[in-house]
Amino acid sequence: MKFVHVSDLHLLEPGAKAWGLDHAERVDRCLDDIVKWHGDAAFCVITGDLADRGEPAAYAWLRERLERFPIKTFLLIGNHDDPKAFGEAFPDQPRDANGFFQSRHRTEAGVFLFLDTYKGPTSEGRYCAARQAWLRGELERADGVPVWIFMHHPPFDVALPYMDRIKLDEAREFGEIVAGHSNIRHLFFGHIHRAAFIHWQGIPCTSLPALSSQVPLVAESVNSLYSLEPAMYGVVFIEDDKTIVHFDAGLDRKPAGERDG
Numbered sequence: 001m002k003f004v005h006v007s008d009l010h011l012l013e014p015g016a017k018a019w020g021l022d023h024a025e026r027v028d029r030c031l032d033d034i035v036k037w038h039g040d041a042a043f044c045v046i047t048g049d050l051a052d053r054g055e056p057a058a059y060a061w062l063r064e065r066l067e068r069f070p071i072k073t074f075l076l077i078g079n080h081d082d083p084k085a086f087g088e089a090f091p092d093q094p095r096d097a098n099g100f101f102q103s104r105h106r107t108e109a110g111v112f113l114f115l116d117t118y119k120g121p122t123s124e125g126r127y128c129a130a131r132q133a134w135l136r137g138e139l140e141r142a143d144g145v146p147v148w149i150f151m152h153h154p155p156f157d158v159a160l161p162y163m164d165r166i167k168l169d170e171a172r173e174f175g176e177i178v179a180g181h182s183n184i185r186h187l188f189f190g191h192i193h194r195a196a197f198i199h200w201q202g203i204p205c206t207s208l209p210a211l212s213s214q215v216p217l218v219a220e221s222v223n224s225l226y227s228l229e230p231a232m233y234g235v236v237f238i239e240d241d242k243t244i245v246h247f248d249a250g251l252d253r254k255p256a257g258e259r260d261g
């Protein structure tokens with residue numbers, strides 16, 4: 001099976017720009033590219049920061065845009081989102097028994113778990129006892145079948161000082177919950193606005209650049225907090241014995257032209 005991973009849309013009020021970018025225009029083109037080249041994907045996952053400041057108009061735009069997107073899409077929230085505004089715009093979003101936006105999707109390939117790491121109007125993430133209990137229960141319920149986890153905040157440092165200060169607060173507790181579950185095949189996250197691979201506690205983990213602006217790998221390499229680098233979406237192939245993650249900078253793709261000499 002194949003699915004698509006997208007992250008950090010940071011949608012603004014329609015028509016607005018941030019750091020010189022029209023985020024809605026970029027999301028629009030990205031979704032078109034996904035449909036054109038990966039229309040056979042089983043589903044798409046967007047790992048949070050759907051809106052830049054929880055704007056209701058941004059969620060309304062996204063809801064309308066997704067109605068024209070033929071691939072089933074799972075939405076996670078990030079620190080830039082507003083759960084109340086998100087829930088009002090997407091009233092059918094699944095929640096766990098405590099009202100958190102956590103859900104499970106079972107396929108022939110295994111179990112896909114979508115986590116809610118929202119803490120509040122602050123940048124770091126939270127995984128409270130109630131959410132931890134849900135994850136423990138779902139990992140038990142999976143009973144050894146392959147599991148893929150999706151979350152906005154990473155539960156570990158990623159060697160980016162700016163981001164390591166605002167990772168998941170309960171990183172240690174999260175690590176203890178997933179320890180020993182060798183059926184967890186991969187963890188997909190957003191938040192850090194960079195493509196990265198982390199091998200953590202035996203679990204392969206990948207993140208994506210944002211569809212908006214990026215976080216420079218070396219803060220001093222640009223004279224601004226954020227940088228303009230290619231956005232990417234992930235195309236993930238799940239086969240019997242492996243998970244293949246490709247990163248496609250579709251918004252910047254163009255023909256290579258003639259080879260000189």
Ligand SMILES: [Fe+2]
Nearest residue numbers: 008049191210
């Ligand atoms: Fe973000």
